[in-house]
Amino acid sequence: MLEVRGIQTYYGNIQALKNVSLNIGEGEIVTLIGANGAGKSTTLMSICGVTPPRHGEILFRGRPIQQLSAEQIVKLGICQVPEGRHIFPQMSVLENLEMGAYLRADKSGIKADIEQVFGRFPILGKRRHQAGGTLSGGEQQMLAISRALLARPALLLLDEPSLGLAPLIIKQIFEIIRQINAENNTTVFLVEQNANQALKIAHRGYVMENGVITLEDRAENLLSNEDVKRAYLGM
Numbered sequence: 001m002l003e004v005r006g007i008q009t010y011y012g013n014i015q016a017l018k019n020v021s022l023n024i025g026e027g028e029i030v031t032l033i034g035a036n037g038a039g040k041s042t043t044l045m046s047i048c049g050v051t052p053p054r055h056g057e058i059l060f061r062g063r064p065i066q067q068l069s070a071e072q073i074v075k076l077g078i079c080q081v082p083e084g085r086h087i088f089p090q091m092s093v094l095e096n097l098e099m100g101a102y103l104r105a106d107k108s109g110i111k112a113d114i115e116q117v118f119g120r121f122p123i124l125g126k127r128r129h130q131a132g133g134t135l136s137g138g139e140q141q142m143l144a145i146s147r148a149l150l151a152r153p154a155l156l157l158l159d160e161p162s163l164g165l166a167p168l169i170i171k172q173i174f175e176i177i178r179q180i181n182a183e184n185n186t187t188v189f190l191v192e193q194n195a196n197q198a199l200k201i202a203h204r205g206y207v208m209e210n211g212v213i214t215l216e217d218r219a220e221n222l223l224s225n226e227d228v229k230r231a232y233l234g235m
């Protein structure tokens with residue numbers, strides 16, 4: 001579905017991604033793990049057009065997208081949930097969800113999808129008229145993911161959904177991601193520092209260090225890899 005070929009991404013003169021290649025198959029959950037500052041977010045931002053790579057190629061279903069704008073990339077079916085969630089704090093839960101559907105015109109489909117969100121997250125339904133900024137961190141993460149789903153993406157990019165959340169809530173969020181992949185047939189690219197949880201729900205994973213992919217394998221193999229255990233799983 002997505003093929004990243006040798007991308008190099010810069011912030012001014014600083015090279016954040018050195019030669020990153022990875023691929024994501026239709027229907028997969030693929031995770032990218034690594035330490036703080038390794039380049040995980042930059043990889044995600046390069047795919048969705050926010051920090052386009054200076055060199056290399058990104059193919060979505062065979063089509064080069066590295067020169068498209070972020071909006072054109074969303075229109076192709078690639079949606080991101082950024083680190084820190086970035087919901088609209090003054091808008092209600094319902095309005096936040098409606099914003100996610102801004103490229104769609106099928107009013108009844110949007111309504112049905114919003115009801116589906118409230119079925120999946122009853123707490124969001126209960127708080128539909130409450131301002132987004134008044135929700136707890138976990139609820140805001142649920143809202144951010146749901147808002148992205150309102151665009152009906154084929155590929156969902158998630159940047160550190162577990163950041164700043166309590167362990168029990170993290171478990172719920174990862175279970176929700178697993179369900180979204182299994183039930184909605186949404187392909188997921190998951191950037192995470194919480195390697196343990198991410199590898200538990202992913203099919204495959206990549207490990208990144210200093211802007212370079214150093215390891216790739218099936219998730220269960222990475223979970224039992226001694227180097228990964230030592231460096232990222234605290235074992």
Ligand code: ATP
Pocket residue numbers: 011014016034035036037038039040041042043083193
């Ligand atoms: P984290 O988990 O902390 O988000 P990360 O693996 O996602 O880390 P990136 O945020 O992609 O890493 O950062 C990769 C490198 O690029 C780091 O050295 C970082 O300091 C640098 N960097 C990131 N954003 C910028 C920016 N806006 N301007 C300059 N340098 C940046």
